[in-house]
Amino acid sequence: MTKLIMTFPVTETSHTLASYRSRGGYATLERVVREMRPEDVTREVTAAGVQGRGGAAFPAGRKWSVIKLNDGQPHYLCANADEGEPGTFKDRWILENAPHLLLESMLIAAYALQVRHAFVYMRGEFDLPYRRLASAIDEATAAGLMGERILGSAFDCDVLIYRGAGSYVCGEASALLTSIEGKRGYPRNRPPRLTVRGLYQRPTVVNNVETLSNITGIVRDGAAAFRAVGTADSPGTRLVSVSGHVNRPGVHEIDLGYAFERLLDDCGGVLDGRALKAVIPGGISSKVLTGDEIMPLALDHESLAAAGSSLGSGGMIVIAEGTCMVRLLQVMLRFYHHESCGQCTPCREGMGWLHRIIDRIVAGEGRPEDIDRLYRISAANDGTTICGLGDAAGYATSGILNKFRPEFEYWIEHKRSRFDGNLVCRASS
Numbered sequence: 500m501t502k503l504i505m506t507f508p509v510t511e512t513s514h515t516l517a518s519y520r521s522r523g524g525y526a527t528l529e530r531v532v533r534e535m536r537p538e539d540v541t542r543e544v545t546a547a548g549v550q551g552r553g554g555a556a557f558p559a560g561r562k563w564s565v566i567k568l569n570d571g572q573p574h575y576l577c578a579n580a581d582e583g584e585p586g587t588f589k590d591r592w593i594l595e596n597a598p599h600l601l602l603e604s605m606l607i608a609a610y611a612l613q614v615r616h617a618f619v620y621m622r623g624e625f626d627l628p629y630r631r632l633a634s635a636i637d638e639a640t641a642a643g644l645m646g647e648r649i650l651g652s653a654f655d656c657d658v659l660i661y662r663g664a665g666s667y668v669c670g671e672a673s674a675l676l677t678s679i680e681g682k683r684g685y686p687r688n689r690p691p692r693l694t695v696r697g698l699y700q701r702p703t704v705v706n707n708v709e710t711l712s713n714i715t716g717i718v719r720d721g722a723a724a725f726r727a728v729g730t731a732d733s734p735g736t737r738l739v740s741v742s743g744h745v746n747r748p749g750v751h752e753i754d755l756g757y758a759f760e761r762l763l764d765d766c767g768g769v770l771d772g773r774a775l776k777a778v779i780p781g782g783i784s785s786k787v788l789t790g791d792e793i794m795p796l797a798l799d800h801e802s803l804a805a806a807g808s809s810l811g812s813g814g815m816i817v818i819a820e821g822t823c824m825v826r827l828l829q830v831m832l833r834f835y836h837h838e839s840c841g842q843c844t845p846c847r848e849g850m851g852w853l854h855r856i857i858d859r860i861v862a863g864e865g866r867p868e869d870i871d872r873l874y875r876i877s878a879a880n881d882g883t884t885i886c887g888l889g890d891a892a893g894y895a896t897s898g899i900l901n902k903f904r905p906e907f908e909y910w911i912e913h914k915r916s917r918f919d920g921n922l923v924c925r926a927s928s
């Protein structure tokens with residue numbers, strides 16, 4: 500089975516069509532449009548069991564199967580390249596180094612779903628990824644791999660880039676579609692599901708960039724080859740962007756089920772040989788695990804879920820001993836407050852309250868009952884909002900409080916961090 504990073508080692512030219520074709524690029528698309536029926540492609544993707552790499556790990560084949568071919572409606576496909584989850588920078592690696600892999604995979608998916616116009620919704624701050632993908636689209640169009648009568652077949656498809664404007668919520672699938680429609684990027688209530696009524700009220704599939712980038716390999720090598728790597732419940736590989744207190748931060752591709760301890764080793768261990776205090780395994784919306792909890796774990800969906808967390812968006816943040824968790828939570832809550840779109844009351848008001856309370860604690864004006872308040876406001880968001888932002892902020896808050904409560908109590912009582920003099924995680928209020 501193809502590993503993304505091994506197949507696309509970073510060179511000066513790895514993003515170009517010539518380089519991609521020299522590695523067999525677009526041969527799978529050619530076979531698909533010449534020899535396969537759309538439903539055959541979806542069947543292979545379903546059999547592979549590839550789960551979404553954007554956060555929720557929903558099986559891609561199941562999502563695709565909802566689209567009814569020949570229903571007389573236009574269908575849409577959107578690659579989610581918003582990559583807004585703090586700590587996550589692995590889709591960016593694909594866009595910069597293997598944009599043609601994403602495009603070939605999107606064209607195969609578009610063929611399976613009978614899509615004429617596919618979109619890439621890209622994070623507004625991305626510059627090089629945008630230039631690389633835009634130039635890859637130009638190259639593919641000029642080579643007859645995109646546009647009308649692709650590779651001489653009856654299949655027509657264009658891929659268009661839509662650039663966001665820096666909103667975290669616009670990474671949520673329904674907000675993303677609303678934003679493409681030119682409206683304020685508010686998430687939408689479900690049902691109806693986006694696969695029933697999505698972009699312009701038409702059946703739409705939204706998949707993460709990495710999820711889609713797996714499609715070419717799955718169709719080329721078959722579902723069995725994909726399943727030969729990873730675990731029974733978490734097949735394939737995953738890109739993990741490791742940041743924080745490690746000696747060698749960066750994007751790593753692991754077989755699902757890879758031991759955390761080995762990944763930490765691959766990253767050169769904890770910075771300056773310090774002890775491991777905690778890890779946020781999948782972007783800040785996944786629950787924090789202590790060093791002792793994560794050290795023996797295998798990195799797959801089932802192991803992380805059993806430990807009370809998740810692989811989330813693949814953004815792993817390593818936290819060394821000596822880091823102040825109060826300041827860390829302050830940074831996180833400032834982010835959630837800033838990014839709440841304001842549509843749902845519990846999130847709009849709750850994020851403000853969480854942020855103000857943590858600021859108050861850091862300012863030395865915290866009250867003993869503030870810890871319970873943080874818990875209560877976090878719980879008030881649980882399941883009461885249209886999208887997952889409020890839930891995520893609540894889980895992050897209660898997750899950190901559950902495991903590091905004494906640090907909060909210390910700050911409230913002594914009006915300073917237990918770690919003062921060691922400002923590993925500096926935050927201004």
Ligand SMILES: Cc1cc2nc3c(=O)[nH]c(=O)nc-3n(C[C@H](O)[C@H](O)[C@H](O)COP(=O)(O)O)c2cc1C
Binds near residue numbers: 554559886
């Ligand atoms: C507030 C919020 C932000 C999100 N941001 C992203 C994002 O930047 N990229 C992404 O792929 N998914 C993001 N998601 C998840 C998407 O809603 C959706 O589940 C995902 O794009 C589906 O693709 P997948 O099934 O391939 O993972 C976000 C969800 C929420 C609630």
